[in-house]
Amino acid sequence: xxRTGAKGSSKGSSSEDTKARIIAAARTSLRTDGIMGASARAxxxxxxxxxxLIFYHFGSLNDLFVAALDQLSAERxxxxxxxxxxxxxxxxxxxxAGELHLEELQDGHIAILAQLLASVATEPDLREPLRERFQxxxxxxxxxxxxxxxxxxxxxxxxxxDLAYLIVSVFIGLELMLGLEDDAAGRDKQLFTxxxxxxxxxxxxxxxxxxxxxxx
Amino acid sequence: xxRTGAKGSSKGSSSEDTKARIIAAARTSLRTDGIMGASARAxxxxxxxxxxLIFYHFGSLNDLFVAALDQLSAERxxxxxxxxxxxxxxxxxxxxAGELHLEELQDGHIAILAQLLASVATEPDLREPLRERFQxxxxxxxxxxxxxxxxxxxxxxxxxxDLAYLIVSVFIGLELMLGLEDDAAGRDKQLFTxxxxxxxxxxxxxxxxxxxxxxx
DNA sequence: GTCTATAGTAGGATAGAC
DNA sequence: GTCTATCCTACTATAGAC
Numbered sequence: 001x002x003r004t005g006a007k008g009s010s011k012g013s014s015s016e017d018t019k020a021r022i023i024a025a026a027r028t029s030l031r032t033d034g035i036m037g038a039s040a041r042a043x044x045x046x047x048x049x050x051x052x053l054i055f056y057h058f059g060s061l062n063d064l065f066v067a068a069l070d071q072l073s074a075e076r077x078x079x080x081x082x083x084x085x086x087x088x089x090x091x092x093x094x095x096x097a098g099e100l101h102l103e104e105l106q107d108g109h110i111a112i113l114a115q116l117l118a119s120v121a122t123e124p125d126l127r128e129p130l131r132e133r134f135q136x137x138x139x140x141x142x143x144x145x146x147x148x149x150x151x152x153x154x155x156x157x158x159x160x161x162d163l164a165y166l167i168v169s170v171f172i173g174l175e176l177m178l179g180l181e182d183d184a185a186g187r188d189k190q191l192f193t194x195x196x197x198x199x200x201x202x203x204x205x206x207x208x209x210x211x212x213x214x215x216x
Numbered sequence: 217x218x219r220t221g222a223k224g225s226s227k228g229s230s231s232e233d234t235k236a237r238i239i240a241a242a243r244t245s246l247r248t249d250g251i252m253g254a255s256a257r258a259x260x261x262x263x264x265x266x267x268x269l270i271f272y273h274f275g276s277l278n279d280l281f282v283a284a285l286d287q288l289s290a291e292r293x294x295x296x297x298x299x300x301x302x303x304x305x306x307x308x309x310x311x312x313a314g315e316l317h318l319e320e321l322q323d324g325h326i327a328i329l330a331q332l333l334a335s336v337a338t339e340p341d342l343r344e345p346l347r348e349r350f351q352x353x354x355x356x357x358x359x360x361x362x363x364x365x366x367x368x369x370x371x372x373x374x375x376x377x378d379l380a381y382l383i384v385s386v387f388i389g390l391e392l393m394l395g396l397e398d399d400a401a402g403r404d405k406q407l408f409t410x411x412x413x414x415x416x417x418x419x420x421x422x423x424x425x426x427x428x429x430x431x432x
Numbered sequence: 433g434t435c436t437a438t439a440g441t442a443g444g445a446t447a448g449a450c
Numbered sequence: 451g452t453c454t455a456t457c458c459t460a461c462t463a464t465a466g467a468c
Contacts, residue, residue, distance in 0.1 A: 018451075018452090033338060040445085052452075054444095061444075111337065117392040119252060163410070166411070173386055176392075179333065179337065209421060256462065257461075257462095266434065270463095271463060
């Protein structure tokens with residue numbers, strides 16, 4: 001096992017540096033080759049290093065994939081939180097979600113998530129590690145929902161945890177469905193434009209309601 | 217290539233019969249082993265036949281998967297249409313969608329769809345065949361949406377094609393996300409209960425509106 | 433139409449030189 | 451820590467016996 005911690009000198013070829021290169025190559029491979037094509041050899045080709053390094057630094061491909069997801073989660077949930085904090089209305093949140101989704105789609109981040117999720121069917125050992133690492137995503141979305149609804153009288157009516165789970169599911173499902181499209185970005189924009197418009201109509205209706213409706 | 221068409225006698229061991237057994241085994245393997253585990257050998261094991269038969273009857277694994285999807289699409293979109301025709305309200309449609317999703321989840325039909333969609337990243341040749349075969353799903357959902365909204369004054373406001381696409385995406389995304397859960401069925405029920413409740417609130421609000429709101 | 437046998441390839445992972 | 455070389459396994463697909 002390679003030792004951890006920063007080096008005294010600023011030498012560029014440290015162990016941590018190599019691990020980072022391997023993780024970057026794994027992400028590229030998952031994104032472009034899919035989980036079925038992301039073999040040790042394919043990953044090594046993307047990063048231009050030796051295939052055996054993967055096993056020296058990470059032990060197994062699955063452990064490498066988990067490390068890659070760790071890095072991705074940390075990066076992206078931060079960014080989500082940045083963009084989503086301080087958003088006050090439902091329609092605004094949908095609109096920003098659309099922008100985020102388009103970015104993520106084009107950068108291929110969601111592709112990585114979808115491919116890893118699909119691999120759980122074949123690699124049961126990945127289930128627990130993936131579950132832990134998907135929770136922050138749902139939490140970030142839920143926090144944004146809660147904040148956006150904070151000054152609405154309807155907050156208590158909305159089960160934000162369930163909605164957050166559904167929204168994450170939409171992101172994943174859209175990624176796979178849009179993989180069939182010729183113009184995925186265009187279709188994605190159109191879909192979120194539709195959703196934003198519906199959210200604005202909903203808001204208009206809410207503003208016309210005299211008092212919060214009873215929850216059945 | 218095996219000849220097609222029905223036999224004169226009712227002999228059970230015809231070519232078509234074998235092809236059906238192979239397709240059934242492919243579906244089982246996709247469902248339980250995932251796309252990464254659904255090798256010719258694994259499929260043959262599920263159906264208890266010789267691995268070489270797959271190539272004799274279908275030519276390649278990808279062609280077998282497409283045939284399996286064909287069969288699944290025909291079966292299930294019929295069933296969807298049966299259950300969804302004549303449903304008059306939005307909340308009812310959501311409720312029935314929840315029942316259907318739970319059935320499909322437990323029977324593993326959506327798992328097959330999700331696994332095939334994920335494989336497109338690695339197998340570009342599957343993209344076109346899959347796109348053609350996913351269209352009926354979206355069409356069925358759209359038809360149900362259109363029918364459910366038929367006597368509402370808001371029909372023209374709702375882009376049913378986009379909504380249908382999103383709903384299919386939710387089905388796919390949920391399948392993958394629920395693959396991480398210990399109690400997938402329970403979580404699924406809970407999510408659709410939430411959605412149904414929200415749909416009922418929306419309906420109540422709509423019934424209180426004096427006139428259709430302008431579309432921005 | 434179904435079988436056995438096998439060719440040919442690619443994969444995960446490790447040993448051992450450097 | 452990184453490389454080459456390799457083991458072993460599994461895979462797709464085909465050839466040829468039956």
